[in-house]
Amino acid sequence: MSGLSVGMFLFLVSVGMSLIFGVTRIVNLAHGSFYMVGAYLMVTLVEVLPDRPWAFWVALLLAPLGVAMLGGVIEIGLLRLIYRRDPLMQLILTFGLILVIGTLVLLAWGPDNKSVPRPAALAGSVRVFGQPFPSYYVLVLGLAPLVALALWLVFYRTRWGMLIRAATVDREMLGALGVNVAALYTQVFVFGSALAGLGGALAAPTVAVALGMDGDVLTTAFVVVVIGGLGSFAGSFISALLVGLLQSFGILVFPAVSIVLLFAIMAVVLIVRPWGLLGRPEQ
Amino acid sequence: MPRAGWLGLLVVALAVAPLALPPFFLQLLTEIAIVGLFATAFNLLMGFGGMVSFGHAAYFALGAYAPALLVKRAGLPMLLALPAAPLAAAAGALLFGFFIVRLSHTYFAMLSLAFAQIVFTVIFKWKALTGGDDGLLDVWPPAALKSPAAYYYFTLAVVGLSLLALRLIVDSPFGYALRSVRENPRRARFIGIDVRRHQLVAFVISGAFSGVAGGLFAFYNGSVFPDFAYFTKSFEPLVVALLGGVQSFYGPLAGAFGFKILEWLVSRQWPVYWPLFLGSIVIVVIVVLPYGFVGLAGGRPWRTRPAAKA
Amino acid sequence: MADPSSRQGLILAILGLRKHFGGVQAVNGVDLSVEPGDLRAIIGPNGAGKTTLFNLISGDLRHDTGRIYFGGEEVSGLPPHRLCRRGLGRTFQITSIFRRLSALENVQTAFLSHHRRHYNILLPARRLYRDEALALLERVGLREQAGKPSGILAHGDQRRLELAIALAGAPRLLLLDEPTAGMAPRERHEIMALVARIAGDTGLTVVFTEHDMDVVFAVARRITVLHQGTVLAEGAPAEVRANGDVQRVYLGQPVTA
Structure with missing residues (x-):
């Protein structure tokens, strides 16, 4: 069960990463940093907002918005300048962002671990199949299908979603059809950032909010995205759940090798189907 | 002064x-020499082979x-x-490289990163052997090489060779x-190259x-830690080579010099700001350089060095 | 016409070769036989399957069904570098050279590889096969350009360089995919005359595709016409010129002379 919740956080981060790659062809290594910023914003917002039951939910809304703004600034200020460049340069640039964001977070929030209290209503635990299970995870698990459904509706039932799907297939054509591709890139990057921020905000009450969380979630989300297929929405969903479960059960059954196993699976996928389980091969 | 003269002077x-x-x-x-070797070894792939590895920390750490x-x-x-340093690193590179070279460009980079993470995780988790997070301490050279000057000469000799x-x-x-x-893998195949x-x-x-560099660093540092294999370490030779210029053999050496001096100057004053500084430099270099790694992907005609005089 | 199924004495024999991309049958049952010393043109309208056929012969693509014999031995499925070692050379429709190496280094590298020195890590390569490479550059008219980065050479010179790279491997069979693409008419005739001369001097077999019919009929010894992935006609230039099917494909109707 907690594996499924972890899968949920992973899904939010990796679907954003996958979406951004699908449309802009940039593998955003700073996506883990967005997740971290989301979690830290949650820390501050819960502290700053008045101690009322609704405060947590408002924070949960505002934190992703903050991350979305950060994403917007980065996209407009930096990424726009390098879309036509060597993909490896883009990769290195987003790595540079990891360092910059990491330091800024350190300066803003200090080196100590933080924690976010769970909302009072969800502080307890419920019994699931006779096992005690934190209520907060129930929320996360309840939210998961909702978010996935919302994303599905956005992608498959709105004009914007149609543009995004078209962009993952053929960007040049989209430009030729008169779509403002630059604006679409920005929107997608902002949206993907917000998803990562939401993941971080949701995860904040379940983990220690600490400086290393950007790298941890990045490497795992990276595995998720690669296994599922870069740019594939359904692939990210399935593989996030798989990886989340594998991680949780792996830690119970064979703690020492679970992460190795994860990367080994990713390596196998990359070797056999570099475009991922549900992705599409590049031309 | 002719080149040999400058070299002699150096x-x-x-x-x-x-x-x-x-x-x-x-x-x-000493550190500059070690990083310079690491980046030069890395650049054999990037500058001369057109392959960008995002996981070279793995071979540094194995070494x-x-x-x-x-x-x-x-x-x-x-x-x-x-001597186990290059051997272990080469063995790791052979094992991982066998799979990595099957892919190209972004996927090549990602698979190399994945393997490096495996190495990191194994080192981190296998406490009984590697000491895990605590690393291995007291890894010192023999007394004769222990002084900074002696180890400096030793490093210089190994790096030079x-x-x-x-x-x-x-x-x-x-x-x-x-x-x-x-330049052109397809053409290369048709002149008979596998x-x-x-x-x-x-x-x-x-x-x-890269393993030699790692081995030298282990005894310089007197200890080894899992961080050596972490993905941030993999970016060190990349950034150093990028700063110094990937198109020339000696570029990464110059880059190592600049990188380490800068690191020293910045960290001395504001230790916390070094990653911020480094990240900003990387971003600025990439955004400002007109064509990035010239031709690595684009194949723009460009002179790598004075062409052989016919 | 030699029968491809009796492949003895043929440098290249192809039987029932097929290749499809998605729903498109790019090569649809091609039989082809080429005798040593031939100077064979493969012509056909755009999309006839010429380049695909070349890519299949040279191992760049795997065919779906059929067999390819090179020098009497089956080579179906061999990768390009193996085929190259057996004496197959080729050039590409879009110039394919090592752009940031000098013209000399381009040809030197091909020589190094041909002489199996390419895993040698000890000798300095600068002087190896330098004279041979310069002689070959002289032959294709690039002696003066030897030291220049090949990427800045004029288009026609790049095509000549690619020819030199292919020749450095001392091939028995040379596939030239539109060797004169993008050249002025005069230069086209020049370069094909050069190819014919070299072929005549060395006994090299050449198979080439070409759009310019003047060039084809001036140089080729035999011509194979591809149409919609199959061989429509084959023969000496005069036979092909008189062939009614060929005229229909190219002109829409037979020429009544």
Whole structure:
């Protein structure tokens, strides 16, 4: 069960990463940093907002918005300048962002671990199949299908979603059809950032909010995205759940090798189907 | 002054440095030499082979841990243990490279990163052997090499020989063929070159010399830690080579010099700001450089060095 | 016409070769036989399957069904570098050279590889096969350009360089995919005359595709016409010129003379 919740956080981060790659062809290594910023914003917002039951939910809304703004600034200020460049340069640039964001977070929030209290209503635990299970995870698990459904509706039932799907297939054509591709890139990057921020905000009450969380979630989300297929929405969903479960059960059954196993699976996928389980091969 | 003259001057300057410089600067120079070797080995792939690895920390770490383990667990003296550095790194590079060279561009980078994360995780988790997060401590060279000046000379000698070997390789028929693979793998196939195997050989050579750098660093540092294999470490040779220029053999050396001096200057004043500073430099270099790694992907005509005079 | 199924004495024999991309049958049952010393043109309208056929012969693509014999031995499925070692050379429709190496280094590298020195990591390569490479550059008219980065050479010179790279491997069979693409008419005739001369001097077999019919009929010894992935006609230039099917494909109707 907690594996499924972890899968949920992973899904939010990796679907954003996958979406951004699908449309802009940039593998955003700073996506883990967005997740971290989301979690830290949650820390501050819960502290700053008045101690009322609704405060947590408002924070949960505002934190992703903050991350979305950060994403917007980065996209407009930096990424726009390098879309036509060597993909490896883009990769290195987003790595540079990891360092910059990491330091800024350190300066803003200090080196100590933080924690976010769970909302009072969800502080307890419920019994699931006779096992005690934190209520907060129930929320996360309840939210998961909702978010996935919302994303599905956005992608498959709105004009914007149609543009995004078209962009993952053929960007040049989209430009030729008169779509403002630059604006679409920005929107997608902002949206993907917000998803990562939401993941971080949701995860904040379940983990220690600490400086290393950007790298941890990045490497795992990276595995998720690669296994599922870069740019594939359904692939990210399935593989996030798989990886989340594998991680949780792996830690119970064979703690020492679970992460190795994860990367080994990713390596196998990359070797056999570099475009991922549900992705599409590049031309 | 002819090139040989400059080189001679440099050698003399490096040789007399211990007479003029305090130990701290010798240590800085030692680190520069090690990072320079690491970045030059890395650049054999990037600059000459057109392959960008995002996981070279793996081979640096294998090169650091292999001799450290031999010293700590088998009680070998350093000089006997150190040859294990390139061997272990080359073995790792052969194993991983076999798969990595099957992919290209972004996927090549990602798979190399994935394998490096595996190495990191194994080191991190296998506490019984590697000490996990605590690393292996007290990995020191023998008494005769322990002083900063002695270890400086030792490093200089090993790095110098390694650079010479790498230079020979770059200028050899193998190096020519490697460049042809970088320029145009399809054409290279049609002059009879087995592109993947060639890339794999280059990968192993590059890994082996990265391992030498790792081994030297282990005994310089007196300890080894899982961080050596972490993905941030993989970006060090990339950034150094990028700063110094990937198109020339000596670019990464110059880059290492600039990188380490800068790191020292910045961290001395504001230790916390160094990653911010480094990240900003990387971003600025990438955004400002008009064509990035010229032609690595684009194939823009560009002179890599004075063409052979016909 | 030689029968491809009796492949003895043929440098290249192809039987029932097929290749499809998605729903498109790019090569649809091609039989082809080429005798040593031939100077064979493969012509056909755009999309006839010429380049695909070349890519299949040279191992760049795997065919779906059929067999390819090179020098009497089956080579189906061999990768390009193996085929190259057996004496197959080729050039590409879009110039394919090592752009950031000098013209000399381009050809030197091909020589190094041909002489199996390409794994040598000890010798300095600068002087190896330098004279041979310069002689070959002289032959294709690039002696003066030897030291220049090949990427800045004029288009026609790049095509000549690619020819030199292919020749450095001392091939028995040379596939030239539109060797004169993008050249002025005069230069086209020049370069094909050069190819014919070299072929005549060395006994090299050449198979080439070409759009310019003047060039084809001036140089080719035999011509194979591809149409919609199959061989429509084959024969000496005069036979092909008189062939009614060929005229229909190219002109829409037979020429009544």
